[in-house]
Amino acid sequence: MSLTTRRSRMAATALAAVLVASGLAACGNDDDAPAEGEKPAKLVVDTFGEMGYDELVKQYEQQTGIKVELRKTAQLGEYRPKLVRYLATGKGAADVTALEEGILNEFKANPRNWADLNPLVSSEIADDYLPWKWELGKAPDGRLIGLPTDVGSLAVCYRKDLFEAAGLPTERDAVAALWPDWNGFHQTGQKYKQATGKAFVDSITAVSNGVLFQQGTDLFYDKENNIIADSSPGVKAAWDTATSMVDISAKASTWSPEWSGGFKQGTFATTFCPSWMLGIVADNSGEANKGKWDVAAVPGGGGNWGGSWLAVPEQSKYQKEAAKLAEFLTNATSQVEAFKAKGPLPTNLEALKNEAFLSYTNEYFSNAPTGKIFGESVAQIQPVHLGPKHQAVKENAFEPAMRAFENGQASKDKAWEQFTKDAQTQGAF
Structure with missing residues (x-):
């Protein structure tokens, strides 16, 4: 055995x-x-x-x-x-x-x-x-x-004032055009950092969430709930894409005090926003930053987090x-x-057709038509099989290994090795 x-x-x-x-x-x-x-x-x-x-x-x-x-x-x-x-x-x-x-x-x-x-x-x-x-x-x-x-239809929340200071476009369609794919997002982040000397995205774990949930494939488990963390194409794609962006990261992991405070301090210019994150971004950013944030399409064309x-x-x-x-x-x-x-x-299907939803604009996010932005993506969302202990594997194996690499505590290879080892323990059911 x-x-x-x-x-x-x-x-x-x-x-x-x-x-x-x-x-x-x-x-x-x-x-x-x-x-x-x-x-x-x-x-x-x-x-x-x-x-x-x-x-x-x-x-x-x-x-x-x-x-x-x-x-x-x-x-x-x-x-x-x-x-x-x-x-x-x-x-x-x-x-x-x-x-x-x-x-x-x-x-x-x-x-x-x-x-x-x-x-x-x-x-x-x-x-x-x-x-x-x-x-x-x-x-x-x-x-x-x-x-x-x-x-949790995906988008990118971005600071218009910080983009303007870096000489980048600020209008949401022009911003989305900067990153039709993840390579475009990385290149935009490098331009931003070169212009400002500051981090572009909050953390590489945030990037990994964006990539994970647009794969349309099994993640840490297969359909029979066998752990496949070390062989999942979707997980490997998220790992490789996210770790490649360590050079533009503020290293402020989601939910940490550094992350919460970073919204007010302008520590980073972007974060990945499933629709439920909008209220959290606004609450963390405070009234002083109202109208400075906006919402644009996510690289790769959508996803559900x-x-x-x-x-x-x-x-x-x-x-x-x-x-x-x-x-x-x-x-x-x-x-x-x-x-x-x-x-x-x-x-709710009736809610998704409701004119008050479809026409809704979010005042805090520069009157972004969030009903339209998020609502149009709903029909494209496909359920992802997460497995019985997905959250434990993600939070106690995948993300800690990624943070160890991000913070210079382990090489990329060693961090991946640690993740695949810990995934077996955390995912056992």
Whole structure:
């Protein structure tokens, strides 16, 4: 038996124990069950990043008289461990829980942790969403564990004032013309650095995300969920493209304090923006930088980075009411309002045709027609098979190895070797 196989079996055994424990714990709250028809005084919603729900939950409170507590976690890396703990202990989970695409498959492994939404939501809504997005919300046993929220159509956010200072074009179509491919992006970055002496892009891990999610191929896993990190063409393309751009990088990894502060300080001129990132860029940049940012097409012509679902944990005492809240937050009107507030790109078909969405311009980003920019790419988005522990491989193996190279702690070859070794451990399931 190979080391990889032994690790996989040991990890699978350990995970199974946790899942069994969490499944039992989830069924252990019968004594606290509410009376039939009892209305909850409060429902709790857990999200990460910015999903644009602040005003929507206020609307729901006014319509229903039910208080809604919105618990936000800034980073997915902090969000997932808390959720794992809630499921393992059978307590602490919100009534409505956001599940990101990178962790969704992992949590599908034990669908007993999640309420089946099929009998709890309107039977007609299955046809309201992008078909592939709806199907990904189902567990292998057919249980519907998540209602679609958004997808992460890709673009580039860039600082017009910094481009102008470097003698580069600033109008978004002219900017997009600078980089029809990734080589063009690199060359533009080199021109920028030569003119200003400053970094062009926030980090090479940001570049790798842009490349990874436009491959249209398997990434860290194949369709049978075997780890293929060391042989995946898509992963190797992202690695080679990203590491080639170390000379134009600010080495500010996404979500780090240096990254968050870099937006206000002008440490870098570009970052890769799935639509849900717009609100985060604006929040980090602050009011003083309003109108300095704009949005242009991504090199290579598109891609899908991110996207989520809303689920109801089995341990919720108010599953029916929680499902209604999830349905409200994902309906067409709410998805348009969430997009206008913070940028999450709708998956509701009616929302995608809504004139308020299609004609929307983002004032913070120089009145960029973000509804048009992101909306036109939705039809081209294809689902990518991520595998059960995609997020763990990406965050704990791929990106650390890339940062080790970026920071001069390892050669490119040594960093790749470390990644392929760590991927086997992190990806074991």
